[in-house]
Amino acid sequence: MAQTEVLPxxxxxxxxxxxxxxxxxxxxxxxxxxxxKLIPALYNLASQQLLSRxxxxxxxxxxxxxxxDARKKLTEDFKQFATGPVDHDLWEWFVRxxxxxxxxxxxxxxYDNLKQTLAKVDQEHDSHGNYFFYLATAPNYFxxxxxxxxKVDLMKEENGHWRRVIxxxxxxxxxxxxxxxxxxxxxxxxxxxxxxxxxxxGKETVQNILALRFANGIFEPxxxxxxxxxxxxxxxETVGVEKRGGYYDGAGALRDMVPNHIMQLITLTxxxxxxxxxxxAVRDEQAKILHAIQPFSNEDVLSKTIRGQYxxxxxxxxRVPAYRSEEGVPPDSRTETFVAMRLLIDNWxxxxxxxxxxxxxxxxxxxxxxxIQFRRAPFMLFRETQVENMMPNQLVLHIQPEEGISLRFxxxxxxxxxxxxxxxxxxxxxxxxxxSSSTGYERLLHDCxxxxxxxxxxxxxVEAGWSIVNPVLDVWKALPPRNFPNYPSGTWGPKESDxxxxxDGRRWRNFEK
Numbered sequence: 325m326a327q328t329e330v331l332p333x334x335x336x337x338x339x340x341x342x343x344x345x346x347x348x349x350x351x352x353x354x355x356x357x358x359x360x361k362l363i364p365a366l367y368n369l370a371s372q373q374l375l376s377r378x379x380x381x382x383x384x385x386x387x388x389x390x391x392x393d394a395r396k397k398l399t400e401d402f403k404q405f406a407t408g409p410v411d412h413d414l415w416e417w418f419v420r421x422x423x424x425x426x427x428x429x430x431x432x433x434x435y436d437n438l439k440q441t442l443a444k445v446d447q448e449h450d451s452h453g454n455y456f457f458y459l460a461t462a463p464n465y466f467x468x469x470x471x472x473x474x475k476v477d478l479m480k481e482e483n484g485h486w487r488r489v490i491x492x493x494x495x496x497x498x499x500x501x502x503x504x505x506x507x508x509x510x511x512x513x514x515x516x517x518x519x520x521x522x523x524x525x526g527k528e529t530v531q532n533i534l535a536l537r538f539a540n541g542i543f544e545p546x547x548x549x550x551x552x553x554x555x556x557x558x559x560x561e562t563v564g565v566e567k568r569g570g571y572y573d574g575a576g577a578l579r580d581m582v583p584n585h586i587m588q589l590i591t592l593t594x595x596x597x598x599x600x601x602x603x604x605a606v607r608d609e610q611a612k613i614l615h616a617i618q619p620f621s622n623e624d625v626l627s628k629t630i631r632g633q634y635x636x637x638x639x640x641x642x643r644v645p646a647y648r649s650e651e652g653v654p655p656d657s658r659t660e661t662f663v664a665m666r667l668l669i670d671n672w673x674x675x676x677x678x679x680x681x682x683x684x685x686x687x688x689x690x691x692x693x694x695x696i697q698f699r700r701a702p703f704m705l706f707r708e709t710q711v712e713n714m715m716p717n718q719l720v721l722h723i724q725p726e727e728g729i730s731l732r733f734x735x736x737x738x739x740x741x742x743x744x745x746x747x748x749x750x751x752x753x754x755x756x757x758x759x760s761s762s763t764g765y766e767r768l769l770h771d772c773x774x775x776x777x778x779x780x781x782x783x784x785x786v787e788a789g790w791s792i793v794n795p796v797l798d799v800w801k802a803l804p805p806r807n808f809p810n811y812p813s814g815t816w817g818p819k820e821s822d823x824x825x826x827x828d829g830r831r832w833r834n835f836e837k
Contacts, residue, residue, distance in 0.1 A: 340770070342376055344486075351457065351461050352385065354386070355385075359405055360763075379451065383422065389424055393424075438478070454486050467509060470509055473489070474512035486517075488519055489519065503787055522584050525779040533694070547673075549673060549675055552698055556697070559581055559585060560684060560688075560835075562687060564647065564650055565653065567652075573652065573657055577683055578660060587792070591610035591614060593696075596612070597609075606778050612671075614792070630682075634811055636649070644814075646813070657808075661684060666828075691725070697716050728753055
């Protein structure tokens with residue numbers, strides 16, 4: 325057994341449990357996700373003393389590199405993508421734990437080589453036979469990679485060691501493909517070994533939804549249909565498809581964002597209190613919400629869903645091209661870059677409370693937020709003020725780019741008359757707790773290493789999310805859009821999105837730069 329190497333001292337205190345000894349195997353090691361997110365996240369865990377001393381990384385990729393070349397390339401990339409100051413000794417400690425295996429993902433020899441390398445690395449770093457495999461690859465490889473790992477016994481758990489696999493979204497491209505992928509995975513691995521990752525759930529504010537609701541006695545009693553008028557969930561992006569036009573045109577905004585990111589935000593906002601914060605207790609309540617969402621009929625799709633595609637326009641004073649002019653996008657593409665929907669949840673807490681969601685590209689501001697709008701108070705006492713201009717109380721959970729919470733309410737303005745004015749109370753994480761070096765993946769990787777699946781989707785949740793959007797996909801396929809592009813870049817989407825809200829006497833809460 326190799327002698328344990330001491331983790332270099334670091335000024336950052338450890339908050340939480342140190343991860344189990346393990347080896348992380350990254351399929352797709354040469355890709356953007358590895359250098360931009362995964363390696364910086366692992367370094368941040370090490371700097372916070374949350375990474376085990378008995379830890380190592382094996383990269384698997386097609387690029388022909390030896391171990392020294394792989395480490396040198398990674399060091400150069402890390403200088404660009406590190407989220408804060410770099411401790412040289414700590415980085416040297418980390419980079420010595422990196423090994424590289426070259427090979428094709430569909431070649432059996434790659435997995436034989438990986439098995440031998442794992443045995444060697446396990447002995448060198450005393451990782452206790454614990455392995456987890458991160459599939460940072462194209463989705464069509466997910467099932468096959470796990471099957472090939474199982475064929476060489478790398479998914480087998482015995483003698484107290486564990487084996488896990490992390491899968492990046494998308495989990496299928498419709499309900500049938502999601503079911504097929506789940507069946508393929510579950511033939512060779514148990515559900516508790518499969519971690520379906522959604523990096524949005526690594527955001528502090530997303531996790532704080534549960535703390536806000538269930539740790540504060542002032543919110544939970546009013547978190548229901550009696551006091552809440554409606555809920556808005558927006559995921560707005562200023563960027564276009566950039567260099568991902570080929571991939572994005574086969575997916576679109578609905579597939580890319582709604583069954584995963586947005587459904588997760590809905591479930592955390594709407595779920596009942598779990599009996600504990602144990603993974604399945606939380607996910608059971610999330611699954612109940614997904615199953616309680618009213619299914620769309622064909623008529624509902626026409627009246628309660630909106631799709632859009634951006635045209636050319638002006639962003640930050642510069643002209644930007646239309647979606648159909650982006651690299652890799654057909655000039656007659658029918659793919660949507662904007663989606664808005666009106667959902668209802670059929671349960672006791674939320675009956676009659678609409679949940680409005682929207683997501684889109686080339687919008688005026690980059691902002692992900694959840695708006696809880698409360699019912700209006702009776703204003704008969706305030707006849708001398710212009711109450712028709714008063715906005716209802718709103719609690720806003722800001723998820724990105726700034727993470728925080730704001731509350732809007734009415735207060736008397738100074739002076740002899742009873743006049744009301746709006747007040748906004750704002751809380752930002754950076755002001756109260758400082759700015760932490762984070763990629764959004766730290767919590768999720770650490771949770772996988774300690775076996776906490778709370779923030780990862782189960783198979784039934786994935787299929788329930790797809791079952792909600794599948795009728796929309798079917799109708800949109802049968803009735804192609806006639807008016808694309810239907811919103812200029814730099815605007816808040818097609819006018820039909822605002823009209824949907826106006827028909828209900830409501831309007832979107834927009835946050836621009």
